[in-house]
Amino acid sequence: MITGEYQIRRSIPRISSLVLVLAICTFCNCMIAVADATNGEGTEQAIGIDMSxxxxxxxxxxxxxxxxxxxxxxxxxxxxxxxDWEKMRENMTEMYGEFGEGISGGGPGQAGEPGGNPGERQKIVGMFSEVDPVYVPADVSFEGVGWQNVGIxxxxxxxxxxxxxxxxxxxxxxxxxDKFEDEFPEIKNQRFYGFDELNLQGNFNDDSLLREMVVPSIFRESGVPAPxxxxxxxxxDYGDGPKYFGVYTMVEAVEDTLIETQFADDSGNLYKPEGNGATFAAGTFDRDSFEKKTNEDEADWSDVETLYAVLHSDMRLSNPVKWRAELEEILDV
Known part of the structure; x- marks a missing residue:
């Protein structure tokens, strides 16, 4: 599945420039291998807060x-x-059913509802859930350095x-x-070597573990912003000592550092498209489908509304050359 986050740049007078930043979500269908961190697969690292x-x-x-x-x-x-681990599990059970029950109901891209009433689950629209799983605080250890009360x-x-x-x-x-900085003021503006948010991708349905690594580098080498x-x-470690969860791919968060480091102007709107509007089909636009990750206090979706208008203009069939030119004025690919 490919999902997208969209960066709107105001570099063109009157019409904003829309830049599509692809976050390639890949999958791995292997069952998790669980092993102690001290069995030779890795080394247990001590938590030692160093506020350098x-x-x-x-x-x-x-x-x-x-x-x-x-x-x-x-x-x-x-x-x-x-x-907190049980809180995460209970939240997932409410959203998707019992752990390990398999898929029942629904079809490709749909949410099957194993062992329960679909009305009791979190609301799901089209291919996207309207609700993210719950955050809990956790401690992170990396190369002997610790970070406390990190939102996960x-x-x-x-x-x-x-x-x-x-x-x-x-x-x-x-x-x-710094998700929980209000509850724990001592971690206010806490960063991980300059990063506020990071994504650990499990590589579901990708036994090679390469898609998440290779594709973004190809994009960047081709001049397309990518994490x-x-x-x-x-x-x-959720109570029984460190367990080996496998090889993950750490991915830079678009809304954190990518727009600051790979765009000359990061003042535009960054959207997380979800719901039916994320299909970009004719007549599907609604503001609720485009959650703002920047400029949240500004009630302005005119840039993405312009994209919809041009994308579905009658000129696409009557005058495709002009339609393509107008589209390329606002869509930077």
Whole structure:
């Protein structure tokens, strides 16, 4: 499945320029291999909070060499309390049914409802869920340095459902390092070597583990903005000691550093399209389908509304040359 986040740039008078930034969501259909972190598959790392600028401060520049190395596989350990782990599991059960029950009902791209009343599940529209899984606080350990009370949640949709229903915990995760700063003021503006948000992709349905790594680099080399990525061996401790969750792909978050480092002007609107509007089919636009990740206080969707108008203009058939020219004025691909 391919999902997108869209960056609107105001570099063209009157008509905004829309840049499509693709986040390639890949999948792995392997069952999770669970092993202790001390059995030779990895090393258990001690939590030691070091509030140095390089590791934790929001003043530090993003360190791509440390977080996204091209020549090695990093190791990360995440510790979640048993109570919070159960909270995550209960939330997933409410959304997608019992863990490991398999898929029943629905079709490709649809949400089957195993073992329960669909009306009791979280509301799902088309191919997208209107509700994200719950965040809980967790501790993160990396190369002997610790980060406390980091926000963590499961992420994805089809890949999330697929792994959950197969009984695999190798599910993609989202990390937000200052998510709980209101509850824990000591972590205000906490960063991970300059990064606020990061995505750990589980590579569902990709036994090669390469798609999430290779495709973004091809895009960047072709001049298309795309996130940086790196391999991580992930261990999760949810009460019984660190368990090996497998090789994940760490992916740069579009809404965090990508728009600041790969766009000359990052003042435009960044959208997360969901719901029927995300299909870009004629007549499907609605503001609720385009959650703003920037400029949230400005009630202005005129840039994406212009895209819809041009995309579905009658000129597409009557004057395709002019239609293409108008489309290329606002859509940067």
């Amino acid at each position: 600028d390089a590791a934790h401060s929001s003043k530090a520049e993003p360190n791509y060499e440390v977080v996204f190395p091209a020549d090695r596989v990093n190791i990360m350990t995440i510790t979640i309390t048993p109570g 949640r499961f992420k994805g949709f089809n890949s999330l459902q697929g792994a959950w229903r197969e009984g695999s915990y190798k599910i993609s995760l989202k990390l937000n390092f 940086y990525t790196a391999f991580y061996r992930l261990y999760v």
